[in-house]
Amino acid sequence: MSVPSLDPHHELPLGRVPGLTDSHQQRSLVHRLATLGVTDQAQLYGLLSVEQAREAVGNALGLATPQLLGLLMASRMALGAPLAEQLKPATRAWPIGVSLAPDLERSLDAQLKAMNQPKPGQKGVTRIHQLSFSLQPSKKGSSLSWFEQLGPVRDQGTRATSPAFAMTAANELLRRQLGKAADLSEQFLFYEAKQLDEAEGRTGSPTSLAAVATVLLKNGQCRSSSWAYSSVGATLDHGQKPLNARSEAGNFRCRPQHLAPLDLSELKAALAAGYLVAMTVPVYASWLASPEVVRSGRLTLPLPGESPLGYQALTAVGYDDSVSVVFARNSWGLQWAAQSPVAPGYATLPYGYLSLVVEAYTLSAGT
Numbered sequence: 001m002s003v004p005s006l007d008p009h010h011e012l013p014l015g016r017v018p019g020l021t022d023s024h025q026q027r028s029l030v031h032r033l034a035t036l037g038v039t040d041q042a043q044l045y046g047l048l049s050v051e052q053a054r055e056a057v058g059n060a061l062g063l064a065t066p067q068l069l070g071l072l073m074a075s076r077m078a079l080g081a082p083l084a085e086q087l088k089p090a091t092r093a094w095p096i097g098v099s100l101a102p103d104l105e106r107s108l109d110a111q112l113k114a115m116n117q118p119k120p121g122q123k124g125v126t127r128i129h130q131l132s133f134s135l136q137p138s139k140k141g142s143s144l145s146w147f148e149q150l151g152p153v154r155d156q157g158t159r160a161t162s163p164a165f166a167m168t169a170a171n172e173l174l175r176r177q178l179g180k181a182a183d184l185s186e187q188f189l190f191y192e193a194k195q196l197d198e199a200e201g202r203t204g205s206p207t208s209l210a211a212v213a214t215v216l217l218k219n220g221q222c223r224s225s226s227w228a229y230s231s232v233g234a235t236l237d238h239g240q241k242p243l244n245a246r247s248e249a250g251n252f253r254c255r256p257q258h259l260a261p262l263d264l265s266e267l268k269a270a271l272a273a274g275y276l277v278a279m280t281v282p283v284y285a286s287w288l289a290s291p292e293v294v295r296s297g298r299l300t301l302p303l304p305g306e307s308p309l310g311y312q313a314l315t316a317v318g319y320d321d322s323v324s325v326v327f328a329r330n331s332w333g334l335q336w337a338a339q340s341p342v343a344p345g346y347a348t349l350p351y352g353y354l355s356l357v358v359e360a361y362t363l364s365a366g367t
Contacts, residue, residue: 012041012079032061037300037350041075045087046292047300048072053286056303086339087291094332096283097160097206097235098311100358104200104210109258111217135177137271137318144271145318145327145342149173153345154186155333157231160205163212164189165331166278166313170363171221171254173276178365184252187229188222188245189215191238205235209280209313213256213361219246220253254363262360264351267316267326270362277316279328279360281353282308297330297337297347302356311358314347324351 014030038044047057048068058068076084138145150173156165164186175182193211197203202211215221222245230239259266262279270277284302287293288309293300302308318327325348330336334344342348 014038014040014044029061029063035301036060036303037352041078042083042087042292042296043290043298043300045072045075045079045084046290046295047286048075049087049089049291050286050289052289053303053306056286056306060304086295088294089289089291090294090336092335094288094336095156095158095160095235096162096288096310096312098163098280098313098358099197099202099204099206099208099211100280100311101197101202101208101210104196104202104208104214105258105260105359108210108214108217108256109260112256112258115255135173135274137274142321143319144268146173146271146274146276147317147327147329147343147346149176150317150329153329153334153343154229154331155231156186156331157333159231159233159235159237161186161190161207161229161235162313162331163207163209163278163280164193166315166329167209167212167216167361167363168221169315169317169329170276170278170361171216171252173274174254174363174365175252177274182252183224184221185224185227185229185245187224187227187238188249191227191241192219192249194236194238209278209359209361210258212278213258213363216254216363217256218253220249220251222246222249222252255366256361256363259360259362262354262357264319264354267354267360268319271316271318275362275364276329277360277362278313279316280311280313280358281349282356282358283310283312285309294336295339297340297342297345298325299347299349299353301350301352314349316360317346318342325349326351326354 135149138148168184168186172184189212192215193207196211197207226248227242227245267277284306286303287299314328314330316326316328327342328347328349330345330347338344340346
C-alpha cells in the first residue's frame with residue numbers, strides 16, 4: 001500500500017508568477033500567502049477567482065483591486081492553458097450544515113466519564129486506546145493514511161447530513177479492524193440523531209456530531225441494506241423506517257471518545273492507534289468557491305476576519321508531515337475534488353485548520 005504524493009504542483013511555485021519575484025516586497029507577499037495555506041500558483045488562482053472574497057484577499061495582502069486582477073491574470077498565464085482550463089467554478093451547490101450542540105456535548109461527556117471510571121483494582125482509561133488490529137495503515141516517510149482501507153467517497157447529495165457520513169466512515173473502519181466488515185446506514189444515524197434533537201428541543205434540519213455519537217453509544221447503527229440512504233430530497237425526508245432497524249443496530253454499537261480540544265499530536269495518536277477522527281470544521285467562501293479546491297480538495301485557511309458560511313463534518317484518515325496537511329474524507333461524492341492528491345472526494349487541510357475544529361470524536365469497540 002502507498003501514501004499519496006501531496007505535492008502535485010511542486011513545479012508551479014509562487015515565485016514563478018510574474019509580479020512575485022526579484023524584490024523583498026514580493027517575497028514578503030509570497031510569505032503572507034503561505035500563512036493562508038496558499039503555496040502554489042493553482043491555489044493562488046483559485047483564491048483570486050472567488051469574487052466575494054477578493055476584497056478580503058486585498059486587505060490581507062495589502063493590494064488594491066487592480067493589482068489583484070493583474071495578479072489573477074498573471075497566475076492564469078503562469079499555469080498554462082491545460083491546467084487553467086480545469087479550474088472552473090463548481091457546477092453544483094455543495095450542501096453544508098452541521099448544528100452545534102454544546103449542551104449535548106457536555107451530557108455525552110458526563111456519560112462517557114462515568115463509563116470510564118475504573119472499577120476497584122482497575123487502571124484508568126486513557127483518551128486513546130492503543131489496540132492491536134489486523135489491518136495496517138499505509139506509511140511512507142512522515143506520512144500515514146487509512147484511506148485505502150475505505151471504499152469510494154459517498155455522496156450526501158442535496159441533504160445536509162454530513163455528521164452521519166463522517167461517523168459512518170469511522171464506524172465502518174472500526175468494524176473492519178474487528179474482522180466484522182459491514183456497510184452501515186447513514187440514514188439510520190441521521191434519523192435517530194434528529195429524533196434525539198427534537199426530543200431535546202433542538203429544531204432545524206442539520207444535526208451535530210454529538211447527537212450522532214450519542215446514537216452510536218445508545219442505539220448503534222443498522223446496515224445500509226436494511227435502511228438505504230437517499231441522496232435526493234429535503235434533508236428531513238427520511239423515508240419509512242424499517243421495523244428491524246433498531247434491533248439490528250444494536251449489533252454495531254460503539255463507544256465515542258470526545259477529543260476536545262483536538263490537537264495535532266492527539267490526531268496522530270488516534271490515527272496511529274487505528275481510529276479515524278470525525279470532526280466538524282467551518283466552511284469558508286474563500287475555499288468553497290475556489291475552482292482549485294473544487295478540482296483538488298486542497299483547502300486554504302480563512303482570510304483575516306472571514307466568517308464561516310456554516311459547518312461540514314469530515315473524517316480525518318491520515319496526515320503528511322512533509323507538507324503539513326491532514327487527509328480528510330468528505331461526503332460530496334466523487335465530482336468534488338475529483339483530482340485530489342489523496343483520492344477522489346478527499347480534502348487536505350493545513351495543520352493550522354485543526355485549531356478551527358469545533359468538535360471531534362473517535363469510535364472504539366464496547367459500550
